[in-house]
Amino acid sequence: MTASAHPPSGLSKATWTDADFPVMGWHDCRIHAVGVTEYEDDTVPPTRLLLDLDYIVRWVDPVAPEKHFTFWIAPATLVFEKAWDITGQFGPLHDLLEIDDVHRLASPDDQPEPLWHIEGQNFDVRLRAHGYRQYLRMPPKAVSRQALTLAQRNGIGFAEQPFA
Template identity: 45%
Template sequence: MTTDAHPESGLRKATLTDQDLVETSWDHCRVHALAVTDDEGPPEDPTLDYREDDDLDPTAPSALQLRLDLDYIVRRVDPGPMRDIRFWVAPATLIFHSVWDIVGGLHSVCLPFELKNLRQEAPSQSGEPCWHLEGRNLDLRFQASSYTLYLRQPPRYGPRVLRMAERGGIGFDPKPFA
């Protein structure tokens, strides 16, 4: 028997993966920040001679990650006619692993980004998954081995966009609340 991570909102688990794609809705999720990161970094042993240009191996998997800080809408609550629609929303970190071949556009830096859909497209010639992340003011296509969505706080009931103070500012922390 599994227990829900947040029964009041209907959230079953605080960490979702590409295996949950069919059950996951991305519509109207506000993106507060995005980053492409390389978590490999220099070797921890200070005695090793480290040169970045020596570290390039075209056959090695990419160490790049595409990270998005977003307000993930767990559930939409429609109270009926003439009432405001409310949402269960949680600040979340979406991380695509082993990313490469990013193409597309960010169409505005003045207006907020908002997700509309994330879908997996036909695999590349190498057999790796291809992803299409689309929304208002963004349209990105890329290859990535997988993704993980971490809900960093329990969902809150209210409007679909959280205030910075409520969500703890911008964050890319890969730690779920439960």
């Protein structure tokens, strides 16, 4: 990707990986759908965990007289390849799913894959996977709230194709 994937938002690229983890953040990112799929071949482990989320590319400080942040947000697909030992809990689901933080923890055993912990305001998911890819499917939109509407994001999707 070029250094100008989306200049207005400051976004430098549309595909991110676990190598970018130190500079990424998912605080307050809304999850619209969760998918668990398998490979069509004999890949081991056979599972993939996919999240359809609104990735907050940038929080914009308010400029007087405004008092509230605005946001650059893009619909994204976060994919953990060769995922295993996926555990978690959801609920109560009277609120929408929002991520508080994503942690990459050292392996607690002799397996090489780190433990990923996705904690949210009303859910908690842990899994093992070597890494992830995150695809921003559309250019970021400037919005006044921390999530896109389904119309703004073209509905639910798990496409693994970046916009740039």
